[in-house]
Amino acid sequence: MAPLSVRSAQKPAGLSIAAEQKIGQATSVVIPLAELGAMGYVTWVLVYQICVQYLINPSERMQRDFNVRSQRATGITLIVVYALLLLLLLVAALRLIQMIWSRPDLVPLGDPSSEKMNATFNGFAFDQYDAFICDYQGVPLWCDKCQNWKPDRAHHCKELGRCVRKMDHFCPWAGGIIGESTHKWFMQFVAYTALYTTYVWIVIAIFLADHHSKMDSRPGTWIGALVTAVLFSLFTVTMSGMTGWNLTINYTSVEGIQRGGIHNIAFLISKTTQPPISLPPTPPARNKHGELPDGGWPVLCTTQRNSGKRYVVMQTRPLEHPWYTTPMMGWKDTMGKNVVDWFLPIRQSPCKQKSRRGEFEWAELVYDMARTYEANNPGIRLAILEGVR
Structure with a gap:
């Protein structure tokens, strides 16, 4: 187990x-x-x-x-x-x-001949979300073993040779993969x-x-x-x-195990009255504790998809978890909304129910990142804040 x-x-x-x-x-x-x-x-x-x-x-x-x-x-x-x-x-x-x-x-295997720079999304819903985890250029994460895109929180399982959605661990005591x-x-x-x-x-x-x-x-x-x-x-x-x-x-x-790392998040820009933004391609310098001088979140770049959608890419600080909500909400997200579901193995986890905002419920810090960006860029509105401002 x-x-x-x-x-x-x-x-x-x-x-x-x-x-x-x-x-x-x-x-x-x-x-x-x-x-x-x-x-x-x-x-x-x-x-x-x-x-x-x-x-x-x-x-x-x-x-x-x-x-x-x-x-x-x-x-x-x-x-x-x-x-x-x-x-x-x-x-x-x-x-x-x-x-x-x-x-x-299990995440579907991609075309063995495809590479990240020329692969299509093949039905993945990244462009349907207001925010998703990405690399420094705002491109969804890629698995070079499966030759396919990785949904948020998916990881490659060595025992199965496949990427697994919200992978926890491979458990021979339980009969296989926990995800x-x-x-x-x-x-x-x-x-x-x-x-x-x-x-x-x-x-x-x-x-x-x-x-x-x-x-x-x-x-x-x-x-x-x-x-x-x-x-x-x-x-x-x-x-x-x-x-x-x-x-x-x-x-x-x-x-x-990976706790302490950082995450790059692409935020969908829903409205802008400003001309295209020019930003540095690398994050600004941090101090010895890994923090920005002003205590904010670094903005890495803006990017535009072939569909015309524009995104701004921001980066979390060390030790910040993009999906932490509250202890009870975290428990209910997996175990169910009512006490009966906690004890009876009948209903599927609520985390299987996706929303427009992302693969999983975002932590409040992600909304704070979006609010901070809007405050610093008054002419831009981010889709993730619609209805929650």
Whole structure:
């Protein structure tokens, strides 16, 4: 589940990219099957050995020699709670795997013979947005491996050899890539797994201690299930916390690793009463902290598309995230607008719903950048501020 790589620190000589991709995709099948086997094992221990054989129907020898009494109500209650947690976990896992295998977030491959300077947009919606992430010249970002344009927040996945929309990480534990369409299901999956495994190890630990106090023995199968549950519990509780935190600050794992960088944003000019603006082709000098002398945002250039649309390109300051809103808005953007959606893996994430302003909801700082530019250029209006001034 963590953003881990299936490649070793020192790759075997001659291991091709295609071979690495096959290894990565194979692990995304094998590891979930191993997890399913682990769930079967702990189910056998907790439900059958502990609840049935030890609590509900202890043997005559246990009752006679060790004074073990039947605790039918306790055993049945533990089984019901376990079954409910397992059901929630399996539904979330199946929804996640179904979405991963359908691969809705893969960016189409471009023409292998095309290059950035002569490639067409091929149906990409950049010109339909009021603002988008771009390079220094105001051109959308380009992937030289996929030979195609990259939507905002898309990144190239080495394990798949494809760009993925709002890529978070490749997770063999979850069965594949975590991206725009799967982030919600992944959060629910790790959260329910954390709840499930925590319940399992607590129940096993309690009755393992009870078994030892009454019978002076610790069954090896119980210890094995306890260790398995504890390890998975520590892992998934940590992952739940990390994933939930990233959702509230509206970061993907990739963006978190790259945190501190800058972004170039192209703003659509909707109206101008000024002649064409001539701007320096390079950003102005920054101080040692990476800030501009006046504390503003650098304007890199203006550009005009073949369609006649004009854009002004501005640059964020270091550590500024163009998509940070508020913790609750960040959470709802992925998990859903109401509490029911947070717990049930049914509805798709609201972040799939695009608007005219951009691929994703912009942070307030992006609107501040636009307001600052308009204030410094009274004859120009930016489309992103229409209706929000």
